[in-house]
Amino acid sequence: MLDKILQTKKEEVEALILPEKQEVKKVSFYDALKNPTHTLALIAEVKRASPSKGLIKEDFNHVQIARDYEAGLADALSVLTDQEYFMGNQSFLTDIKKTVNLPVLRKDFIIDPLQVEESVRIGADAILLIGEALEPAKLHELYVQAKESGLDCLVEVHALDTLTGILDVFTPQIVGINNRDLHTFVTSVEQTRKIASYVPKESLIVSESGIVNTADILSVKEAGAEAVLVGETLMRESNQTEAIAHLFGVKHANR
Numbered sequence: 001m002l003d004k005i006l007q008t009k010k011e012e013v014e015a016l017i018l019p020e021k022q023e024v025k026k027v028s029f030y031d032a033l034k035n036p037t038h039t040l041a042l043i044a045e046v047k048r049a050s051p052s053k054g055l056i057k058e059d060f061n062h063v064q065i066a067r068d069y070e071a072g073l074a075d076a077l078s079v080l081t082d083q084e085y086f087m088g089n090q091s092f093l094t095d096i097k098k099t100v101n102l103p104v105l106r107k108d109f110i111i112d113p114l115q116v117e118e119s120v121r122i123g124a125d126a127i128l129l130i131g132e133a134l135e136p137a138k139l140h141e142l143y144v145q146a147k148e149s150g151l152d153c154l155v156e157v158h159a160l161d162t163l164t165g166i167l168d169v170f171t172p173q174i175v176g177i178n179n180r181d182l183h184t185f186v187t188s189v190e191q192t193r194k195i196a197s198y199v200p201k202e203s204l205i206v207s208e209s210g211i212v213n214t215a216d217i218l219s220v221k222e223a224g225a226e227a228v229l230v231g232e233t234l235m236r237e238s239n240q241t242e243a244i245a246h247l248f249g250v251k252h253a254n255r
C-alpha cells in the first residue's frame with residue numbers, strides 16, 4: 001500500500017500548482033508537545049477514512065471535530081490532507097487553522113520540496129516526514145527546508161533499522177514511532193516499547209497509531225513517549241471532547 005500511495009504522490013507533485021499563501025497565526029508544534037496541558041501530550045487526528053479501515057466517520061464536520069478536540073484539551077491537531085486514500089483535503093487544514101488556536105500537523109506523504117512550500121502556504125505548523133518513504137539524505141534535505149520555512153517536523157519510523165539509518169545522518173527534534181506497519185497494516189503498541197530506547201534522549205518521542213485505551217496510553221508513556229498521536233479511536237465516538245476523556249480514563253477531558 002505504501003508504494004501505491006507514494007506513486008500517487010509522485011503524480012500529484014508533477015501536477016502541483018502552489019496555492020496562495022493563507023494568513024494564519026503560527027503556533028509552535030514542538031513547544032505544545034514539550035509543555036502539554038497534562039502529563040502526556042495528545043495530538044488528536046482529524047481522520048475521515050483510511051486505507052486500512054475505509055470510511056471511519058460518516059457525519060464528518062472537520063471544523064466541529066477540531067473545536068471539540070480543543071475543548072477536550074488536545075495539545076495539537078493532526079489533519080489528513082490526502083484526498084485519494086484518506087478522503088482528506090488541504091482546505092480542511094486551512095479551515096481548522098482559522099478556527100482553533102492549536103498547532104496543526106499536516107498529515108500527508110511529503111516527498112518533494114514543493115509539498116513543503118505548499119504546507120507553509122496552506123497554514124500548517126508542522127509536517128510529517130516518513131522514514132519508510134524517504135532515503136535518510138532526502139528526508140534530511142526536506143527537514144532542513146521545513147525548519148528554515150518555520151515548520152516543525154514529525155520524523156516517523158516504524159522499524160529500528162529505519163531509525164538507525166536516519167540517526168546516521170542527523171538527530172530529529174521529534175521522532176514518531178509508528179505502531180502501524182505501513183506495508184501490512186499490522187498495528188501494535190509493543191512497537192513503541194521495542195524502539196523507544198534507541199531514540200536519542202534529546203528527541204521528543206511521539207507514539208503513533210493503534211492507541212485504543214488508557215492501558216495503551218500508560219504503556220507507551222512508561223516506554224518513554226512524551227506524546228501520543230491518536231486518530232481512529234477518537235473519531236469513532238460521536239463526541240470528540242468526550243472521546244478524549246474516555247481515552248485518558250477520566251470523567252472530564254482534563255486528564
Ligand SMILES: O=C(O)c1ccccc1NCC(=O)[C@H](O)[C@H](O)COP(=O)(O)O
Binds near residue numbers: 211229
Ligand atoms: O491509517 C492507515 O490505515 C494508514 C495506512 C497507510 C498509511 C498510513 C496510514 N495511517 C496514517 C497515520 O499515520 C494514522 O492516521 C495515525 O498514526 C493515527 O492512527 P490511528 O490512531 O490508528 O488511527
